[in-house]
Amino acid sequence: MKKITRLLFALLPVILLSCKSDKKTQNFATLTKSYFDDKNALDPISATQNGQNEYNDQFVFEMTDSHRKKQAAFFDKYDSKLSEVDTTGLSVEEKISYDIIKWEVNGGRNLLKYDTNLTPIHQFWGTQLTMPQFAGGTSAQPFKTEKDYKNFLKRMDSYAVWIDSAMVYMKKGIQKGIVLPRSLTLKMIPQFESMVTPKIEDNLFYTT
Structure with missing residues (x-):
């Protein structure tokens, strides 16, 4: 899963740089960046592992009930946002990013069903x-x-x-x-x- 996340990080600059006047592209780039920012705040250890050094002093207690509620809210938020995306207007790179984010969101929501x-x-x-x-x-x-x-x-x-x-x-x-x-x-x-x-x-x- 970490390799997939790193691929998504690698694609983010491509998506941001490819934004021109296409409103759909701009909206998806904004969604992608928002997803990254929220995900990093929710998992700062992984953010450090992915080279996002602004999170190097942060720490979360991932096993706590309160943190799992934050995770659930995060997955619900981006599941809703993804449902609003018209994938027919996305570039190849954007579609890959869309699929990765959707896979992470679905996987994360399913994992919360268990007492891991x-x-x-x-x-x-x-x-x-x-x-x-x-x-x-x-x-x-x-x-x-x-x-x-x-x-x-x-x-x-x-x-x-x-x-x-x-x-x-x-x-x-x-x-x-x-x-x-x-x-x-x-x-x-x-x-x-x-x-x-x-x-x-x-x-x-x-x-x-």
């Missing part, structure tokens, strides 16, 4: 893996200026709270019988253990 927020961590993906990758200095989070470091420190403050929130929702999952398979859970334990070092100076989050 009750298993916020996973062996292969999740904020608990992304933040250490960012801290390593070789991922998407930049560390070139003082502002870059302050941005990440702000994110780290939120990440500490995120860990507690993840535990709360995992406990809710236990109560409802929604948990990860034992085999996956056991494989995640070493991932967390590797983040703990005897000396703080050797810790990944300190060395950056």
Whole structure:
């Protein structure tokens, strides 16, 4: 899904530059930019991964009920807007962007039907893996200026709270019988253990 989103990011400049006097094209370009802006605000971690550095200090608690309500409103908003688009007047690039946005919106709405927020961590993906990758200095989070470091420190403050929130929702999952398979859970334990070092100076989050 990230590769598809990056394709959409790549197509955005083409769409904006191709806008001439055609009102349909102008309207679709406005919709596309609005979609990107709203999506980035809703998922700033992914925004950073897609090179949108204005979101580098922002953080969301994606598992919370309040955030899922924002997601639902976002998908409803753009499902409605897409239904108003006359696709017959779109260029090839615009039609690709339209299809990608529609696919993301439909997929996102369907995903909200399930209690995926009750298993916020996973062996292969999740904020608990992304933040250490960012801290390593070789991922998407930049560390070139003082502002870059302050941005990440702000994110780290939120990440500490995120860990507690993840535990709360995992406990809710236990109560409802929604948990990860034992085999996956056991494989995640070493991932967390590797983040703990005897000396703080050797810790990944300190060395950056």
